Amino acid sequence: MRRWNLIGLIVSVGLFGAAVSCQSGEPGGSEPVVPVGPKPVDYKTTPYIWQKPANFPDPIYNFARNPMTVEGVELGRVLFYDDALSANGTISCGFCHQQGSAFAHTDHALSHGINDKIGTRNNLSLQNLAFYKSFFWDGGVSDLDLVPIAPIENPVEMGHNMGVLLANLRKSPKYPALFKTAYGSDSITTERFLKSLSQFMLTMVSANSRYDKFVRKEAGGELLPDELAGQTLFQQKCATCHAGELFTDQTFRNNGLSRALNQDKGRSLVTLRPEDKYRFKVPGLRNVDRSPPYMHDGRFLTLEQVLKHYASGVQEVPELDPALRTDGKPGIPLTGTEQKQIIAFLQTLTDFDYISDRRLGPN
């Protein structure tokens, strides 16, 4: 901006000088002075049209404060896949959030960071982030714009310092130009950095699974008998928590996992409220078949293990969510067939367009 002002100033002073000299040098000259100068290159962005899937609720994200552009999304995509976001240049966001598994990391139960450091929780898949009230297993961050700071600065994830990172980006050969394309000037600010990452993450909309087509009565939306039976069972037995089109009511609950090996206190670590002890966010289930392992500590490798836990493995703990008690006993009674049918239904939530969309990939 400042540079253009300066250029504009120089050009106009030059033109003024030219005009003056022309007048004084040739009094009564007949040729009109036509201003000629370098044509400023216009900064022009293309609005990105973000569309809410027809069967989804209204988004939570405030788009008004971060108008999406094709250029902003592209900048966010480049940042998402850049190793420079970690302290030693080895890990990008995309390292732990891989598209083929709906941006989860399937080969690690607990998050795997720089220098092979291991975190305390299983990373969550990424999709439909515009619809979320809070992020992470404990809901410690409530604003998508602020999410990237957490992994970037976590010493066992990307281990960087945001101030140092932004200073590096300012010195890099490619980023000033990318920021200029997206924002009109090459100034790399915290806001622009975070909001461009948000713009890219907001494009991560998964709404084209067979289930979605079924709900929207579109072609290709046929569910098989077992899947339909599974859907009915899911509605009866799971949808209290895994509610709505996101398949989560976004609350924090205890689901009776054994604490023999893991005493992670969950949400109470961020709220300090005793009632939040050992509670974790009810995760959304879209693309769940593609994003093992499961639970906050990745203890289950398969959906079969998950269903078995709910059917017969729920522990009687004081914090157990009331929805997970049936007739005074912990757990949800499910026969082996019912478990299989529910899994069959969950597999219809896989969105193959989403996990193969080139626009979301590293290119």
Added chain:
Amino acid sequence: MYRSLLLTGLFGLAVWACDTADPDLVQTGTLHLTFDNVAGAQDLQLTTGTYRNATGESFTPTAFNYFVSNIKLTATDGRQYIVPQDSSYFLIRENVPTSQTISLANVPVGDYKSVSFLIGVDSLRSTMDIGRRTGVLDPAGDHTSANGMYWSWNSGYIFMKLEGTSPSAPTDATGNSTFRYHVGFFGGRDTRTINNLKTVTIDFGSDLASVKPAQVPTVTVQTDVLKIFEGPAAVSIAKNPEVMVSDYSQTVANNYARMMTYKGMTTATSN
């Protein structure tokens, strides 16, 4: 009688309306607020000074920072000047001397008798769009910004940070005996949490900060790091070497709410 009262009232209202509608008529000046960090009777020296807290534990501070925000000045006639929100956030860092003097511009001319402010960052600003949190509130800025004064995993600012070494602290993996007090918590965004925001009022006693266009008073506030360990409760480094996201942070905050006192005033006149 009533009519004349009414007329007087209306006239007064007109004058008052005129007064508020035309702020250019209000003469303004500048007031400086200096924070002088001390440890009891001694000047605070990071990394070289050794002090003793109320529990008798000796310690050497290595970092001491705190946010000061939402500043209000009260004049002798009771009128208050509230520093505009967007210009009312400051981060005092012991290792950044320039951060220790706050300059408040556009202060209406007047005699001020006290100043009040928050230690910390209010909930509204703490949850505001990141674009409205620049300068000292930028979690990713330089060494004068909130970089290092922000919890990324539990979004919020660290209101007060005191770190140091002490023989009373347990030895960590690197062989150092360190203690770290990071106090934050603004009351929660969607779930109510503890609230460690503290309002401090500094009364200038018999002194007056006289703000005039050509006269800049500098009010010095003394911040005593030892007070963090005493007051409503004695805080022991041995018992609490790390105070961060915990209920105990309230005990530390209740103590540091009293760490500031009025020290004195100077006035610079320019012609």
